[in-house]
Structures are given as structure tokens and as C-alpha cells.
Amino acid sequence: MPKVVACFKWVVDEAYIRKGAGGALDFSAVDYKISEYDRNALEEAARCRGEGGRVVALAVGGPEAAKGVKDALSRGADAAFLAADPAFADLDPTQTAAVLAEVIRTRIPYDLIVCGEGSGDRYAQQVGPRLAENLGIPCVSYVQKLTVAAEGGRIVAERRVEEGVEVVEAPFPVLVTVLPEINVPRIPGVKDTLLAARKPVAIVKKEELPPMGEAKLETLALAAARMERNCEIFGTTPEDIARFVAALQRQGAIG
């Protein structure tokens, strides 16, 4: 049965980002979460494990990502690895993929690696494919349906392409990135959380890894992308709606 690695990122919940003075982003009241599509990755990994397989959840991030490890373990993973260091808090996709590859190569046996298609914060959609390249394994991205033929040591994946769907077969070891429609991630219950507390967690420190390369993508500026408009609110009586339609006409939106 397959040995599966599910990668996840502990990200800022964008719903808590405020707009500060002068268009700057205010992160002072933010909360964190497991990036949405990585929840699909964790769920799919748990589903693919079958009987006798094993799922290891893996993240790289700042020390605060330790909270995410608990969450990941309550979503079906058997064990977790966290490469944690303040220096890992804001890596570019090149660096993230390099650290993940290093941890996997040296510490986690695997047949299948599952990543989300992109992260909820930067959504660069690079880490999965880059990780596959760093490990020298095949990559199937944007997968909406996955079947594991463990005896045959291979997967069959339906992946999205512009014209529709391509069904591909690939041998182990292989990496897939998944789309949100692949499954419905579980909502961990009390029992899952209790169980999670007993599962093994290995912390990998920066000093235990070879020196990290330079970032190849530099953020020059990050500003609030403003969407506010002045909304005029109408009620639901026919008179209210007639006024709404009149407003549309005044604005030249309807002929």
C-alpha cells in the first residue's frame, strides 16, 4: 500500500487582512489556516492510503506553522514533519520546493506526493511542479480525480487541460497537484483532534539542512488592491425595485 506525502502551507487567512493607511496591508489582526487547496491534498492523501498505507503531512514555514501541524494530523495524516525556522516564514517558491525536496529525500520514504494546485496566499502554483523536478520524478498537475493502483505501483489521474480532461497514467514515485473539486475535505471532530495529539511529529531545524539558496522571486511591493465602492442599498418592494431599475437607467447600464 502506498506511502503518501501530503504537503501543506500554513497561510494568513486573507479574510483578516485589513487595509491600512495609504493602501498598505495591515496584518496585525490576522489569523492563520491550512491553505484551502492543501486541505484537499491532505484529504486525497488520506483517501489514497487505503489499508496499510501511510500518510505523512509535511510543511515548511515559520515556527507558528506548528499549529498547522496539529490541524493536518486531525485531517487523517499518520505523522508529520515540519521544517520550521523564522527564516522559513517567507520563502519564494524555489526555496520552498528546495526545502521540501531535501526533507523528503533524506527523511521520508514515498510513492506518491500530493500538493494543492496553489496556495491561498501567493497562489504562485509552482511548488508542486518544482518539487517534482527537484526530486526528479514525474508530475501530474491540476488533477480532479485520482486512482491509485498500488499493486501496479502507478496512478491514473484525470487532469484538467484547456480543452477538457486528459486521463494519464504514471508510475510511482510521482507527484500530483490537486484541484479543489477532487474531494470534500473533512471537518475534524473532537475525536480527530484528540487522536492527532498522539501522532508523531518531527521538527527539522534549519541547521540540520544544507544551506538554502537565494530567493529567485523578489517582492518589491505589496499593496491593498482596493475594491470598495459606495453601495446604495434598495429594498424588495416593487417600488424599491423600480427605483433600482431607474438607477440602472440613469447610469446608462440598461437601454
Next chain:
Amino acid sequence: MAGIWIIAEKKELAMELLTPGGQLDAAGGGRLTVVVPESEGDPADYIAAGADEVALLGRLSEEMSFSSWLPALAEEIKAADPAAVLLAATFRGRELAARLAARLETGLASNCLTLAAGPDGTLVMERLAYGGAALQRVAVTGRPVMATIPPRTFPPAATVPGREGTVRRLPPPPADSLRVLARKEKERSAQDIAAAKTVVCVGRGLEKREDLELARQLAAVLGGEIGCTRPISEELRWLPENLCIGLSGVQVKPELYLGLGVSGQIQHLTGLRGARLICAVNRDPHAPIFPAADLGIVGDLYEVTPILIAEIKKARGG
């Protein structure tokens, strides 16, 4: 800056990328190379639109996937050493770009909305982050500078008859470990919501598939097209995916956008930046779509829509 490469799976995408490619090329005076499958039309069209060289990808066998071009393209790019490589941000393009960037040990700016050379020649790209809540300006520090650009971000490049360029063909690569077992064409809507003047967008506030008819009737009286949120196309599959508006869908720029039962999460709203008038019908007065809208009706869409249709007809009828 010397040399720009453009890689696209489809002709129209290559023609769009020739617009920023041509601007960068004009600034740097290098060669402009376009890489497209040989099935994508007459190479002379790319040359007329600014390409100096067209590299045609030979036809792959049925069992092979587009990603099998990866090793050959990585070698080609290494040999040519261009300053920048631009790819269309399609599903295949985004994967290929990330894997090429890994092989070339360089940086990649994904899903760029703008791209311009700064005073010192550095390419600066703008992209959305945090679901669309933030605009991120980035620069790539490796070589080549790589970027993926979503379809329709740029207009197709203007063509100049009489331009000259070279054409060569890359032989299909050997098979790799991936095998394509089947291909399924997806249902696509023939409508082009990116170009629509009026868009009626349905969200999860719709209870069942049949109720799309109500939205269609409203779109019909407004002379508009139907669009939807991601859950409608991806989870419920009530409408084809090319009608999904937002960060991972289409950017629309209509005169009028009207959302029915759309909550207005940032990933959706970011697809409406270009809309002139944003209107919403939602029964939750605290729905985030309202602060982003110009006109809103707080109410049940099932109650409001029929009245709205009647009132629009009345207003039209004079």
C-alpha cells in the same frame, strides 16, 4: 535584454503574448522567438506579428502529453540564453513554466497582469496575491526572467506585412513515463463573458439547477450573458467552467455586472475589477459583495428577480 521567448499551446495565446514580447524586444533589441505546436496555423502570421523566429513543435503521438516537451525546451532555452521567457498561463503552460524554471534554476512570476521594464532594465511584474486582496509587484533575480500571463491579459499583437523571420521545426521528443490513456472534451460555453457588455452572475444562493432559468430570463431582458462563481461550475457543475468569474476563472469588464446569490468573496470579486457598474441581490445584508458594489438589493433572489424582470420590461416599454 537580449532575446525573448514566447511559448503557447494555441495560436491566439501566442498572438497575445507577442504584444508584451514585442514591447520588451523593442526595448532590448534582441530576437523574438515564438514556440507553438505546428498545428497552430501559418508561421508567417507570427512573423508578421513580430516574431524573428518560429519554432514549431512537431506532432506528438496520441499517448504523449504536452509536458513531454519539457527536456527539449529546457535544452533549447539554455542554448539560446534569452533574457526572458513568457508562457501563456493555461493549465499546461503553468505546469511547464514551473518545471522549466526549476530546470533553468531561475525565478518565475505567475499569472502576471502587467509586465514592464524599469529604468534600469529590470522587468517588473504585477500579480494578485491573497485571493485578490493585494497587488504584488515582483522581480525575478535569475536568468532568464520567466513569467506566465493569463489569456486575454493583452490584446493580440498588430501585424505588419512583409516582415521576415526564420522557421524551424523541433522533432517530437521520445516518450517519457507519463502515458495519456484518454482525452475528454469538456462542455464549453460558446458565450464569451469576457467580452460581454452585461453579465448576470449566479452564485450558490441558487437552490437548484433548474433555477438557472430565472437568471437566464433576467439576462435575456438585459441582453446579457450568464456567468457564475466557482462552486457553481466546479463543484455543482451546473455551468461550464469557462463561465466562472474570478481569480481562477475569467476577468470580466462589462458595463453592468449583476450578482444573484453571490457572497462576494475576494477571489470572485477580483474578477470584476473592470466592471463599470456592480450590482448585487443577496439576502444577507452583511455579504461582502455589498461594500464592493454600486447598487444592491437586500432580499431573496427568488422574490426579487421576477419583480426585477417585470420592472425592467416596464421601464423599457416606457
